[in-house]
Amino acid sequence: MTAVGTSSGTATVTLPTDEQILITREFHAPKHLVYKAWTTPELVKRWWAGHRGQMTLAEIDLRVGGTWRYVMTATGGFEVAFHGEYREIIPNERIVTTEVFEGMPEEEALPESEAPLNLVTFTEVEGRTILALLVQTSSKELRDMILNSGMELGMQEQMDVLEQVAVSLR
């Protein structure tokens, strides 16, 4: 089998307002399949962690008011967990859910009412799907913190690599 043109390039991240992050990506698949991969626990387990670790849990109760919870063990050994509640579900079209990062110290943790909202839309154009994930936060500080978390995870990975190198030199 020849390599299929699966890669549609990088995710595009833009910042439409001070409180938002917009992530977009085109997929070479119809939207009902992208929706399925996005909402089926055993499929989510295969992609959500990227190359940064293994997902140990993906729970999805796909109904308005239902909750989800994802747990991954990052390559460095630490656990990262998120959960949220579904606010709106239009099958194959749109999902609105809250997303709470569970790693915050208790005193800094936000009330659930201020949790960021993820608005995901699936738009099909000629057999391809444009996925747009809009992260709507309650403040610029929170938005920046979310952007920063990527930085920290990336740095953590670098630290881990550094540690491996250091150990190998002993």
Place this chain on the structure above:
Amino acid sequence: MVLAVARAATTTDAFNAVAEPRRRQILDLLAGGERPVNDLVGALGLAQPQVSKHLRVLREVGAVDVRDHGRQRLYRLNGHALKPIHDWVKTYEATWTERFEQLDVVLEDLKAKEQGDDRSGHQ
């Protein structure tokens, strides 16, 4: 870790400065080269004091540099100061790029399975 905190704080300041749409517009204009204030005022359609205010914020975080040239004040982009912001978003972007690459693999499986189901359905 102190380093990480210091870097995050600096980046946040610059980031906030750049987050304002008018200021992003100014940076876009300056990306084309050095410009006097009057030029920016004309291009933006804003009053001079407003433009000066935005330029001051951008200067404070080092996003733009200014020099006097005769009677004019010329502003230019400082790419070096903007790089951390670029990197910051890029790292977040990389997380999603990785996820989506894995998702591509899942989708290929789903497509293959669906085609297989179609074929068996027609037999």
